[in-house]
Amino acid sequence: MSIIFAIFKEGAPNEIPLHQYLRNLPLFSKSMKWRWVLCFLAPCLLFRSGLSQTVVKSLPGLPGDLPFYLETGYIGVGEWEDVQLFYYFVKSERSPKDDPLVLWLTGGPGCSALSAILYEIGPFTFDYDKSTRDRPALKLNEYSWTKVANIIFLDQPVGTGFSYANSWESYNINDNISAAESYEFLRKWLKLHPEFQSNPLYIAGDSYSGIIVPMLTLQVDEGNNAGLKPRMNLEGYLLGNPATNISSDRNSIVPFAHLKGLLSDELYGSAKIDCNGDYFDVNLSNAACVNDLEAVTKCLENIYEANILEPNCLLMAPKSTVGRAWDSSLIIEDRSLLLLPTPGASRVWCRSYNYLYSYIWASDKAVQDALHVREGTIEKWVRCNETLSYTYTVSDVIDIHKDLIKRGYRALIYSGDHDMVVPYVGTLAWIGTLNLTISRDWEAWFVDGQVAGYTTLYSYFPSLLTYATVKGGGHTAPEYKPKECFAMINRWFDYYYI
Incomplete structure (x- = not known):
């Protein structure tokens, strides 16, 4: 790095991050400066921003070696791979070569993948009884979805979690850019991990990812149809408490509040x-x-x-x-x-x-x-980064759901029934506009002999859409009802009726 700095300033300290140093160069306008710098420094920047994957053997707060496979790394996307997306990959604890591969996008936009790992579906969580005020303790999550699936947890869009960009222009993002960069990430990740290219692939997420996941799923399908490599073994998608039509989602709050006696x-x-x-x-x-x-x-x-x-x-x-x-x-x-x-x-x-x-x-x-x-x-x-330079360019993805169902993909939509951010009554309303055939009507599903929620199975040959409520669940249902949500996803992955 000191060689790079020497081009511009003799003796510049090599401990300063490159992206911060270049940001202060008084060469040209912002856009011209970066074009000029990249022309000369492209090889160095690619070295700086190159692909990286590392197996994590242990984590502070969790005693001993990790009993599961955890890989972290960066994959560069966009022009000059300027955007560096950070990910966590956990292999299935059951059968990595046979179990589904899931790309998980946390909502927000701007909420870290660590939030999903620590509080929802990841292999470890906080042990609150053993945590002190300055030293949080971890424990294994017995209801982790990684027990039955290989999961890539992605910090997206850029500016989320540990993902970053080398230029300020790349932090200006919107729904379309977020979906496109996530798609580029997935293609590059699968090229680096060819052993998972044949696994059934599901695109998944919750909350605001209800906008991005259908867009990304459609891009994967269109990429397959266009012959892009690697071809992805896309089986479907799943969403929890998903934003779908922003206006109708918010409009359902008042009826929901009355329905719940509020x-x-x-x-x-x-x-x-x-x-x-x-x-x-x-x-x-x-x-x-x-x-x-x-x-x-x-x-x-x-x-x-x-x-x-x-x-x-x-x-x-x-x-x-x-x-x-x-x-x-x-x-x-x-x-x-x-x-x-x-x-x-x-x-x-x-x-x-x-x-x-x-x-x-x-x-x-x-x-x-x-x-x-x-x-x-x-x-x-x-x-959750609330300072993102993010433009909301898509407010309704119902037509994308219709398209994906017609293309033959299976889907799971679930809602915590105590969530007032995206109430289940609004989700049921837009599912009703898909004009699907009800194969099994509203009925209870159970875990350990107790009602865990209600479910409906919709069909549009050869597609199947399963909708399920999680009794007592809130926004991001697995945070509140981990046992029930694990039973739900385990059954759905194995093609059982929930």
């Missing part, structure tokens, strides 16, 4: 009439509707939108989590009366407390070294 019959009836059933795109001159929705907001403001059984706590992320103690003062409790502990409760608890551990753990240099994160490539790790 709104009175009188208020709901008034809002339904005054707003004419439209609670999202409201005409502000409609004073009666505006007043009703203000009352609705007042009724719901103390409820955690991601799971209506929990209190709404406002999270203030720590300024610096390295070495910071786990501290409840990091949570803003502006509703102190609501959150007072009840008799017998040792302390006030909010789900946001769980998330603080990820900031402490992932920001630890020892953890980043173990994961082989490139030093200096990100300013700080955050679980």
